[in-house]
Amino acid sequence: MQLEDTRFQSFTATTRPETGPPRLAALRDELARAGLDGFLVPRADAHQGEYVAPCDDRLAWLTGFTGSAGFCIALNDRAGLFVDGRYTAQARAQCDGDSFTVVDWPATRPAAWLQSALPEGGELGYDPWLYTPDQLAAYEAGLASTGITLRPVENLIDRIWPDRPDPPQGAVRVYPDALAGQSHDDKRARLAETLVAAGQTAAVITLPDSIAWLLNIRGSDIPRNPVPHGFAILHADGAVDLFMAEAKLSDTVRAHLGDAVHLHAPDLFGEALAALTGPVRLDRGSVPQWVADRLDEAGVDRQWGEDPCELPKARKTPAEISATREAHLRDGAAMCEFLAWYDAQSPGSLTEIDVVKKLESCRRATGKLLDISFDTIAGSGPNGALPHYRVSEDSNRVLHPGELLVLDSGGQYEDGTTDITRTLPVGDVTGPAERAAFTRVLKGMIAISRLRWPRGLAGRDLDAIARYHLWLADQDYAHGTGHGIGVHLCVHEGPQRISRASEVPLDPGMILSDEPGYYREGAFGIRIENILVVTPADPVAGGDGRDMLAFETLNFVPIDRRLIDTDLLDDPERAWIDAYHAACRTKIAARLSPEAQAWLDAATAPL
Template structure:
């Protein structure tokens, strides 16, 4: 299943494309242009057609943006991509900018002290994003102008066609609720909030609401489209009709299908108030409604929170998917151990690792796809948080060093995401010390209990405190939400300093602290967890409390654990976790892999 998707730009061709764009800006009387990693649906992942940032700059990370001025271009990336961006862009022409430490408004104020006009594609930026940027530019003389056409599309001669994969029904046996029930519940909440309709632009919201799945985005089973949810529960769905052939009976008469070109006229014909989520709705949608005199009320996507709160059927599916995925991971880890014990004449490479791991997942017979591009980084490649191997970067596994493998599967009953860091050969004392500090953070968060009403930002520090005490940290959030056979990155819940949504039962999140030493190695340990109600504690009060249930089932490399750095409760947690992994997975393994797992899960 491993494939090296074509990269639409390299450091070598970026400068010429940048020069063409700068010339176009000058012709249009613009001083700059915003180039986001985004599409009109504002999901995290985009189709090849919408990889404008990669085409222009060469940077292929899942998040970031560029600001192109006539005399310079900044590529803004967060802590996950600080190393990657420097390897992928022509540093003579593109300047990496540390974001969010440096905000775009501040950068523009410094770059354009006399003011200027910055163009942007109103379909590729959310209302909230542009509102914040305008606020940051107040008094600077810098204006933002929405453009009718994206200049990059006019330059990109071989731009791929829009995706056109067929959609399919997601059965109620896996969804837990019918789309009639979901539409009624969301419409009721919409009406209670005083809105007559809500515009849905995110593909995962539409997929969840209508119990459909698609194939328009690599690794994410969603369909591109827009929808309008009305207060009576009816939905107008705007998508290429060819994608929905055969789904008429599933969708029913209350879901009316129309081609995408009918979306804008339908917006103009609505009766307000209409709810838009400023965090996800493109500027163009708000502009169309306001130009038609329709009242817009800002509010959260009505599907976001219900989608995040998995029902009992979805949670059972998640548990089943993780048991299946755990078998594949154990078979992979056993294979890796057998093939790296002795230094071979032809050592394994990162691509060998990816191909074998994806093969073990596929052998279950139930894998629909991997849930994201598998990360396998040995030595210095492991220090690149979202490293993506290519035939050029592919390294042999380094003896006496570490291998970081971050991977996941898409199954019809659940989405998985797991990271394991393993020692190849003999780990050093420093490897073991740092790995154990990361493990302490993962265990600390796994064991957390907290009062109802707290958000991810309130728990994030639990995973970092052992590293903080040692004077270290990691530059990414501790955890993201995960969908139910949907996106491996799902909001609104997060375990991060920016996670402001209260955690509630049914939310699935990742627990993945890490440590990265540039030029040397990376460490990350990741399990998926689900929020659940916590039972009473003897002597405690009657306060309602929450806790995590761990879903992921795979051993943690005991060769990298320094038991002296774990306290009694941490050692007990690790032994209990390994005992549970063995209990669930041993009956599913052949004797060779079962023997390996027994040794891998022995008490610490």
Template structure:
């Protein structure tokens, strides 16, 4: 199976590990130590050997960090994880902290008023993070100091680093040879006065070199570092065993392969100004360059925006993947609608059936993230992951929230549907309809070129706000083309200042959650496109929907929908039926016909 259902948290061991970490900090002369979720590549998902936060605390969410002090160990999590963290950590040992409302600097000033040295591993924090924290602590008796990683020092059975083989990503799906990408980005470096750029994000390296890997669960990337030179040549720092002779030959003579252990020395040997991304590169990268007297140009990863703006081949692959995925989802939903009302299914049964439906396509490489399948109150845990310990029965009268996705050779999918099992609970239909109104509003948006996700986020929330409701997560994230399901730099979020541009693919997933009762989220993926001229002919953009799976009509209060919203939904369902009905067996086609009936 792709998804592991064993319990990931170890709160019974948390207190003991915390005590050992505190002892190691004291021995190192530190008053505290920071333990982030991130690895040296700042990935949302990490290899087992880099899951330090989960190993120490039991918290398995994809974002957060722990600040360990002598008397308190704060686990900082955002709104997605505030229910989950309380269920996973030993609350007698760890204290959940609402972040970013509470920032680390002020929290340290409050809890270490007498001062002291707070250690951090410079490979696990970005330059921006470190500098922001230092600015906050300036003038205080607290000193932020670089340190060896104390978690690694006490983690006796730490897993070995991943060594999965990499593979070539076909040009038919990539749409542009690596040599052309490297030449184009190299010209950009020269224009900025940089002789080279340091790349630390595995998905940037995968995109640039047209390769894919399997080092990180659910993400088709290889853990590696790279230096792109203005000439278009590139040095790849990865373990040679991951690259077959055929793949090395495909990379060509302009790609030099060196081991990861050579990366630090290679940084110190570079000449000329070097571009480094302060938001994604480890703090140590800048330190190595500056200590060697090499000028640093601080700026965004040069692959970031080009990777986000998909080319025609990537868009075609994503569209094909979504149609294939939708057919699997429709077959699954038809089965679920027949079986769930019997009250015998569990969350794990549902996840297994969904994975099997996708596997039956014959094209599934992996799921794109561990499926979120929450029945009743588990649905209110935004990033819930079912385990044998939490597995809940799907019973009539409950909502079932399923957020899932797949990795195919040509594209990556991500979709959420909330399903009524029997009669919906009180208040759920109105909340669902308001979430749907927000999803429709964003889907229909037409907006001037140059606007960012923060300018559109309110569209998805307006109907909820009108009823005094909201949700504590962003509305949408970027999605890679046969790459990581969460991709920067663009988002639909109050915090996103990156202008949306044609070719970007983002999720549209408003929600609403009633803790202890149910959760609601509806998610489609959207492609940013040029909008046809209207009005005075100003330059506008719009969204095209990539996801074609019906939305549960049984949860819609039709009277709340405007004529335009009703028209959008009916047109969407007509398109779903037209595209997907020919691809599914007769029983699923019959179910789909009813599910797509006009309101």
């Protein structure tokens, strides 16, 4: 009973469509008072992380939409909710359709929509804490010939949100140097050298995971993501000014940070910016526009440049890779315990919530789980066609025989962050469409896993390889093929990813997911995901000795052989599956209960 009361994931729906219309009406009253024609409402906070604290979840509060990406443009006579293909069905289900029009983005650009909605021009308000210079530049470029202008204002949502939660005050803890592979003294010194080389005196860092990585700390301000909220200024001498609530920092953490990290209250951040001597580096893709405005007002020279932590953080140290290997093996054993239990249940006897609860209990049984790395996606039948579905008490359904279950989940352990997706049959799945699509998705996942490529290629150069077999069948998926993953940090980490939009070259040490999928709205979904780390490729006999990279697989959980149409596989693909399943037995079996060992032996039999 205690486990049920303390589980990480809850199943209460946090929004209702009917709350949207009165809130939108209140926002329009504020627009009239401010003399504005509209207001921009992103899903963002001042730190520009993907996940936001409850006090910053303004988009969900206004519209009812709880997805992790999207924005609303609220005008006096209409409101557009812009979401990409991952969230279209979810947005329509969660929002009042008479008040909010779901707009397919990026197929429809905000500037084009606004030009149609405000043909005579107008003025839109935005909160400069919630938009980056890059984002605003894109708006301004699109609106250049429309007569529509942007004006920075205090956040209008905050004026009408009477019970807005307080900002989080989660405790900060030390992250061991042995797991990080480098002390924060060494990290600060190394990054300071890059500032000196660029002729810059300081860099402003606002991304929570960058600050956590740089200082070898972890936090608890955001559920599922062990990061603290704060701001930092890294100086060219390696010192750091850290702006973070005092209540978060214990004496142990203060001793760990040492004399070169100077602690300040968050409300002193603006004053400290104004006192800097430039040039100061700002990442125009992550820093709030408010920061650039403060520097400009104080006459401080600033220069655009990447967050100095991003690429070093992405290129994991040998210690981080070793640690996360162990985390994935532990997590893989928990997954196998779950799958053995799942296959022992009678088809039709489980609900989606039953699945989520049991899987979390298997991870908890490791004794090492600190949190789940995101709310588990357990979508059966038509719910599986929603790539980012989150089960609630309202949406929960029985897993019916003959359906597919998309199960995407992960754990936060001190030594790593895990993420794995398996598509499972509910009883016998005999539909040829489902089996063929599953096999095409699997072929794409295998193709990425087996890939060798010349050093210097980016994620966009690899993305199409995962889609090839789906494209031949006139099928595709509306999300990227892979995202970066932190080591006991955020489950979605940049800048590395496998996506047609990614121009960041893949380097050794980068950890990414490999997760092609297919989704037939109203019917079923399929996704298969493994986690990979970039490594130098082994030489090939008779080759040219080129500088090539490859992937090492980190997680080992069987892929359901019952859903594979083996006639669609070629011999190298069959060999890869059999070798992968043999590795699952070798690496995982000794960690399992006798019942799960027996299940693993059967699940990994050669094709």
